[in-house]
Amino acid sequence: MTTHVLVVDGLAKAFGTKRAVRQASFTVAGGEITGFLGPNGAGKTTVMGMIMGLVEPDAGTIEFLGIRDKNRLATLRARIGYLQERPRTYPDMTARAYLRFFAHLYGVPEATSSVREALDRVGLSQAADRRLGTFSRGMQQRACLARVMLHRPEFLVLDEPTLGLDPNGVADMRAIFREMKADGVTLLFSSHQLAEMERVCDSVVFMREGEVIAAGRPCDIAPAGLGxxxxxxxxxxxxxxxLRAIASICEIAEGRQVGPQHVRFVLKTSPGDARAARACAVGLLSAAGLTVLSVDAYAPTLEDIFLGLTRPEPSAGRQLAAALT
Known part of the structure; x- marks a missing residue:
C-alpha cells in the first residue's frame, strides 16, 4: 500500500490581482522521487513556498509527514530539508566553516563527521577549505545542497537543484538523488533538465498557469494519443x-527526422499488436527502397509529455488562420 508523505489539497494563492496558484492538489509517495514540472511562471516555486510554510496559502490544506496544522514546521524542522531556487552563501566563509555553522544551528550531533560526510557526498571534499566567494555557481549550489543534507532529513524539497551545474555536476546530482532514495529519503524537486528527471523520477507533477494539470507516473499521464x-x-x-521515401508511402503518416539515420512515423492503420506493426513497417520501408536496420515502437519521452501538456491551446483566430493557409 502506497503511503503518501505529502498531501496537497486545493492550494490557492494570489498576489494582489495576480492568481499565482489555483486549487493545486497532488500527493507525493514516501521513499520516491517526484519531479515538479511546468513552464516558467507556472506557480511551482509558490507551491513549494507554501509547502515549507514560507508563503501563507489563501485556501487549501497541506498534510506533511502526517501533520496537518499551521505549526507543523516546528515539529517537522528536524525531518525536512529545503533548497530554494538561487540560494545564497556567505562568500567569506570556507565551505567547511559554512557547514559547521549550520550544523550548530540545526543542532546536528557529531557535527565534524556530518560536515565531512556532506562535503564528500556533494563532491566538495577537495575544496572544503576554500572560501565560498571563490566557488563557481555550480560549486555554490553543491555547498547549499550539502547544507540541507546535514541533518539527514527524511524529506527534501529542492527548487532547481541542478541550476548552474555542468553535465558532470548534473550526473553527480543524479547519483546523489539515487543514493538518498536508496536510504529511504523522499524527494520533491523542480528542474528544467527533463532528460535527467526522466532518469530518476518515479512520478511527476505538471503545473500550468497556476494549476496542476496532471500528476502520476509518466506512462500514465501522457496526453491521449501521444505516441x-x-x-x-x-x-x-x-x-x-x-523521409522522401516515406512521403510516397500512403500507409504512413507524420514522418520526421530524429537523427542522422533515424526517422519517426505513424502507421495510418495499426495492424493490431506492436510486433505486427513493426513487421508491417519493415515491409513498407523495404518496398520503398530503404535498407532497414531496426524498427521499434516509440514511447513518448518526458519532454514529449511536457510539451503536450503545457503548450497553450491555439486560439480560435490562430486555428482559423492555420486552416486558411
Whole structure:
C-alpha cells in the first residue's frame, strides 16, 4: 500500500490581482522521487513556498509527514530539508566553516563527521577549505545542497537543484538523488533538465498557469494519443532520403527526422499488436527502397509529455488562420 508523505489539497494563492496558484492538489509517495514540472511562471516555486510554510496559502490544506496544522514546521524542522531556487552563501566563509555553522544551528550531533560526510557526498571534499566567494555557481549550489543534507532529513524539497551545474555536476546530482532514495529519503524537486528527471523520477507533477494539470507516473499521464502507433526506424540511408521515401508511402503518416539515420512515423492503420506493426513497417520501408536496420515502437519521452501538456491551446483566430493557409 502506497503511503503518501505529502498531501496537497486545493492550494490557492494570489498576489494582489495576480492568481499565482489555483486549487493545486497532488500527493507525493514516501521513499520516491517526484519531479515538479511546468513552464516558467507556472506557480511551482509558490507551491513549494507554501509547502515549507514560507508563503501563507489563501485556501487549501497541506498534510506533511502526517501533520496537518499551521505549526507543523516546528515539529517537522528536524525531518525536512529545503533548497530554494538561487540560494545564497556567505562568500567569506570556507565551505567547511559554512557547514559547521549550520550544523550548530540545526543542532546536528557529531557535527565534524556530518560536515565531512556532506562535503564528500556533494563532491566538495577537495575544496572544503576554500572560501565560498571563490566557488563557481555550480560549486555554490553543491555547498547549499550539502547544507540541507546535514541533518539527514527524511524529506527534501529542492527548487532547481541542478541550476548552474555542468553535465558532470548534473550526473553527480543524479547519483546523489539515487543514493538518498536508496536510504529511504523522499524527494520533491523542480528542474528544467527533463532528460535527467526522466532518469530518476518515479512520478511527476505538471503545473500550468497556476494549476496542476496532471500528476502520476509518466506512462500514465501522457496526453491521449501521444505516441500511439508511433514507430521509430533506423535505416542505412540518410534520414532526409528516408523521409522522401516515406512521403510516397500512403500507409504512413507524420514522418520526421530524429537523427542522422533515424526517422519517426505513424502507421495510418495499426495492424493490431506492436510486433505486427513493426513487421508491417519493415515491409513498407523495404518496398520503398530503404535498407532497414531496426524498427521499434516509440514511447513518448518526458519532454514529449511536457510539451503536450503545457503548450497553450491555439486560439480560435490562430486555428482559423492555420486552416486558411
Amino acid at each position: 500511439q502507433g508511433t514507430l521509430q526506424a533506423e535505416v542505412f540511408e540518410p534520414a532526409a532520403e528516408a
